Amino acid sequence: MQKIRVWDLPLRAFHWMFAFVVLGAIVTNLIDAMVLHSYFGYSVFVMVCFRFIWGVVGPTHARFWNFIPSISELKRFMREKRTDRLGHNPFGALSVMAILLVTLIQAGSGLFTDDEISFQGPLAKHVSDQTVKLMNQMHEVNHWLVYGVVALHLTAIFYYQWIKKENLIRPMVTGDKMIETTELRGPECVPSKDDFKIRGFALALLVLLALLFRYFVMT
Numbered sequence: 001m002q003k004i005r006v007w008d009l010p011l012r013a014f015h016w017m018f019a020f021v022v023l024g025a026i027v028t029n030l031i032d033a034m035v036l037h038s039y040f041g042y043s044v045f046v047m048v049c050f051r052f053i054w055g056v057v058g059p060t061h062a063r064f065w066n067f068i069p070s071i072s073e074l075k076r077f078m079r080e081k082r083t084d085r086l087g088h089n090p091f092g093a094l095s096v097m098a099i100l101l102v103t104l105i106q107a108g109s110g111l112f113t114d115d116e117i118s119f120q121g122p123l124a125k126h127v128s129d130q131t132v133k134l135m136n137q138m139h140e141v142n143h144w145l146v147y148g149v150v151a152l153h154l155t156a157i158f159y160y161q162w163i164k165k166e167n168l169i170r171p172m173v174t175g176d177k178m179i180e181t182t183e184l185r186g187p188e189c190v191p192s193k194d195d196f197k198i199r200g201f202a203l204a205l206l207v208l209l210a211l212l213f214r215y216f217v218m219t
Contacts, residue, residue, distance in 0.1 A: 006086050007175045008059045008194040010202030015172055018047050022103060022150065029143070034119040038110070045107035046213050048100055050206050058202070059192035061087040068093055086177060086189055095153055102145045109139040111217060122217050 007015075021043040028037035055064040069077070069090035077083055077090045088096060112135035114124040124132050160166045171177050175194060 001178045001180060003176045004086060004179050004189065005175050005191040005194050006061050006177050007172055008062060008192045008202075009175065009199050010054065011058065011062045012172055012175055014047060014051055014054070018044070018051070021047065022146070025106075026146070026150070034115075038119060038121075041107045041110045042213065042217075044103055045111070046206070046209050048104045048107065049209050049213075050202075051100060052104075053205060053209075054202065059194065059198060060190050061192045064097075068097065084189075086179065092156070095149070095156065099149045099153060102142065102149050106139065106142050106146050109135045109142065111135075113139050 021040050025037060025040035025044055028034070028040055054062055060066055067085060067087045073083070074090045083089045087093075111121045111123045112127055112132055114120040114132050114136070121135070124135075127135075157168055160168050175192075179189070
């Protein structure tokens with residue numbers, strides 16, 4: 001067995017912070033705390049933007065090209081129930097993309113919403129009433145998809161943790177997976193870079209995105 005760094009620290013930090021802000025957005029919506037809900041929503045938007053950029057410029061296993069499956073990979077996984085990738089399996093990769101897209105739509109539409117009572121999105125004043133109405137409807141319908149993908153994600157974790165006895169949580173905490181030496185072949189088995197340069201770059205990127213959001217959206 002050999003220990004391989006799969007998830008870099010910025011990606012792990014994103015994962016747990018993202019889970020927190022999405023949960024916060026859900027809870028504050030349920031208790032009708034709209035001011036807090038809006039700030040959680042803004043955080044979701046910035047973090048999803050970060051993840052899409054990190055999926056292009058981040059270390060090996062954070063990059064979309066390294067885990068978004070092809071049709072042939074999906075068919076093989078359904079047939080053989082195995083994958084050569086160290087990161088997400090094909091279904092897990094599709095689940096990640098679904099969560100990112102659904103939450104991006106939810107947070108993005110929220111920027112244009114206006115309930116005419118307690119909340120107006122920061123961009124609502126820049127668009128027509130018809131557009132605001134459309135964004136309100138999209139935000140209302142899409143929040144059920146958010147609940148759905150979150151529930152599906154938690155169900156998958158439970159299934160792998162307790163039924164298949166495969167721990168998905170520990171690698172997302174430590175960043176490492178234990179791999180049989182005989183399985184170490186191909187570019188998919190290259191460890192992810194996770195040094196201070198990578199971490200500093202990720203922090204700078206996140207701060208830059210937050211500042212851009214503050215400047216272009218909140219003013």
